[in-house]
Amino acid sequence: MIEITDIHKRYGSVEAVRGVSFAVGPGEIVGLLGPNGAGKTTILKILTGYHYPDAGSARIAGENVTERPRHVKSHLGYLPENAPLYGELTVAEYLRFLAEARGVPREAITARCSDAAVACGVTEVLHRRIATLSKGYRQRTGLAQAMLHDPDILILDEPTSGLDPNQIVEMRRLIRSLGQEKTVILSSHILQEVEAVCDRVLILHQGRIAAAGTAEQISVEVAGGGRWRITLIVPGSTEETVPTLFSSLPGCTAVEEVRREPLGGRTRVSAEVALGDSGGQDPGEVIFDWACHQGYKLVEAAPVQRRLEELFTRLTGEAP
Numbered sequence: 001m002i003e004i005t006d007i008h009k010r011y012g013s014v015e016a017v018r019g020v021s022f023a024v025g026p027g028e029i030v031g032l033l034g035p036n037g038a039g040k041t042t043i044l045k046i047l048t049g050y051h052y053p054d055a056g057s058a059r060i061a062g063e064n065v066t067e068r069p070r071h072v073k074s075h076l077g078y079l080p081e082n083a084p085l086y087g088e089l090t091v092a093e094y095l096r097f098l099a100e101a102r103g104v105p106r107e108a109i110t111a112r113c114s115d116a117a118v119a120c121g122v123t124e125v126l127h128r129r130i131a132t133l134s135k136g137y138r139q140r141t142g143l144a145q146a147m148l149h150d151p152d153i154l155i156l157d158e159p160t161s162g163l164d165p166n167q168i169v170e171m172r173r174l175i176r177s178l179g180q181e182k183t184v185i186l187s188s189h190i191l192q193e194v195e196a197v198c199d200r201v202l203i204l205h206q207g208r209i210a211a212a213g214t215a216e217q218i219s220v221e222v223a224g225g226g227r228w229r230i231t232l233i234v235p236g237s238t239e240e241t242v243p244t245l246f247s248s249l250p251g252c253t254a255v256e257e258v259r260r261e262p263l264g265g266r267t268r269v270s271a272e273v274a275l276g277d278s279g280g281q282d283p284g285e286v287i288f289d290w291a292c293h294q295g296y297k298l299v300e301a302a303p304v305q306r307r308l309e310e311l312f313t314r315l316t317g318e319a320p
């Protein structure tokens with residue numbers, strides 16, 4: 001659906017995008033995550049045809065964005081970082097005006113405006129002037145304009161920027177519901193946002209992709225095999241049992257946050273364990289087999305999700 005191959009873009013001496021490639025399939029919600037200046041907006045502008053890449057190609061629905069811009073734009077709805085709104089118009093007038101400008105057939109305009117207004121939750125403000133709306137409603141109106149021609153792809157540049165916490169929650173809910181019907185690519189520098197809204201995350205740093213995948217996959221990639229919270233009941237109560245306990249677990253590279261609780265003649269031991277490469281075997285199975293073999297009672301084995309904040313710092317060497 002969206003295919004970007006080795007895109008480069010330079011503004012004078014600034015290399016904004018340096019060899020970025022990725023693909024987004026139908027129905028996916030993908031987040032471009034990165035700090036200010038990482039190149040997110042530039043990539044979105046290339047996808048929407050606002051900028052041409054210096055090298056590489058961007059294809060939407062099989063067509064090159066620079067070769068068939070009109071055709072490609074018919075598939076896209078774009079909400080730029082600062083939505084272009086006309087404050088003196090009412091929401092209804094604005095949507096109607098843009099539907100006409102986009103070439104929506106005259107007989108379909110009323111229905112399209114109404115559908116977009118319902119989908120974006122602006123029906124109750126349709127007759128208010130845009131200048132008098134709260135930032136949250138202005139952003140919803142911006143989203144409604146992006147949907148007027150019923151595109152199958154939505155490109156949203158920092159859609160929650162400047163919203164208050166309630167409006168952010170509402171906007172995220174809205175994006176998730178739109179994502180059930182449409183392919184969505186959004187940019188954000190809010191880590192929780194992409195984690196909460198997106199199926200997949202591309203972490204951008206200085207114009208390059210530093211990591212890609214689900215938050216969980218990235219976590220495993222960065223941590224090298226992943227971390228597991230393991231709780232066992234082991235025989236005996238000696239202090240020295242605990243430090244050496246996990247050394248026989250295949251692939252174990254670190255043991256942290258050990259907790260120990262005596263249970264009569266036995267000990268309940270809980271720890272966060274880093275596992276290296278398990279040779280393609282499910283780590284949960286490795287842990288289970290190991291515990292059985294050692295004669296330990298396995299109470300819990302659950303992968304530990306690293307927060308994206310932590311991953312970002314590890315990947316880029318910068319605080320998020």
Ligand code: ATP
Binds near residue numbers: 011014034
């Ligand atoms: P932000 O989160 O601040 O919006 P971003 O990740 O979207 O950042 P871009 O806006 O793509 O990043 O900018 C990438 C780099 O390109 C930055 O160094 C920026 O200053 C520079 N840049 C962007 N647009 C232009 C322009 N029109 N002319 C010159 N430099 C630009």
